[in-house]
Amino acid sequence: MKPGPRILVVDDDPGVLKALRGLLSDEGFTSVEARSAAEATRVLEAPEGLPAMMLLDLRMPGETGLEFLARLPRPLPVPVVVLSGEASPSEAAQALKLGATDFVEKPPSPERLVTALRNALALGALQEERERLLDALARPGHLVGDSPAMGALRQLITRVGPSDTAVLITGETGTGKERVARALHLASGRKGRLVAVNCAAIPATLLESELFGHEKGAFSGAVNRRAGRIEQAHGGTLLLDEIGDMPLELQAKLLRVLETREVERLGGSVPVPVDARILAATHQELARAVKEGRFRQDLFFRLNVMPLHIPPLRERPEDLLPLARAFAAEFAGPEAPLVLAPGAETALRAYPWPGNVRELRNVIERLNLLRGGGPLTLGPEAVSAPQAPATAARPSLGEKSYREHVEDFERDLIRAALLEGESIAGAARLLQVDRGNLYRRIKALGLPVS
């Protein structure tokens, strides 16, 4: 039989140790004993590794339980349940403040003790899970999520990562296209960098020299020669983000680079060979853009060798909680794991998440800012139905600042333009503004791009 969780019992009283030994073994736990804080320290530092948790007496000769608790590293290496002979509320409160999970009076009733131990163990497991998630999130390119779609995506990345094939990553805004690109780059094992170019964020007039580079004097302002982003990706990966927004004339030039594997700087005459893995990403339906003459069919075929679609978050509800927990771990740190209020999960599932994973991340970040010192509680009110566009009615004054009113108006205006213009480039034309500036406003206002 597998030995049960190992519990370190710290008490100077041999009678108590004996009684607890019997009780713990009846409940399927293994115990390891220490008669003083010094002995307990040796157990915690022993090569066998940490016990699953610690049951600590507060009143001991020499270093007391509270003093011992106070000098342990933070966060506590194991969950701690405190035992005390005389019930002392102030000591209990102090122990809890020092990070103990629970407080049980001596002599403990077996049920009360077992409940306290089981709760502490469950909390320990949660903390471990939190660390695992945080670790996963910190690893660039790692994809959090338990949905079948995420599983399939991870498999596909492992399979196509090491090849040189072009991959077209599609998905609504905020679904994780850039993160997937990073994962593909890491899986490729290519030594060079991942160079990302956002074709929607860079003004069309600058995009060409940004991508292809230029020789000194190629145009006014080209004071020095400069390698373009394509060249910078030599030996690595080039991610062409928002490729659907690339102007047609540049599409032709890009196609030539893909076919010849050479790039010619603006104003240059000698082609430079480049070995870069090409990834492209878009929230647009490129096949439709091809039909409408906005995107070259030959380039589409060239990029779409391996299509990789990331479904919107609303179609993979299994990912909601793992992602929310991972973001909570990222923003709130160890002291505030995510607590789900009643109805929260249903609300998360019912909400359409137009901004996808990015929006969920923003929700958790906002909750963390508002939580003060308390837990990070996610309630159903954190996600509300998308706001109806403002009507011409007089706005109610007083609740919002001038800036917030203006931003609300801007959001409605940009939403309407995106709807009618169908892309950032289209919306920028309608609003007669620069595409790059519009893109930056969209991001700053937290609007979905699709």
Ligand SMILES: Nc1ncnc2c1ncn2[C@@H]1O[C@H](COP(=O)(O)OP(=O)(O)OP(=O)(O)O)[C@@H](O)[C@H]1O
């Ligand atoms: N599966 C995931 N696991 C962990 N983090 C994720 C995951 N998917 C997305 N994210 C995070 O969500 C945010 C948005 O993702 P990303 O920027 O990759 O989306 P995108 O599809 O490229 O968006 P856009 O189309 O607007 O450029 C990022 O902070 C990213 O790290």
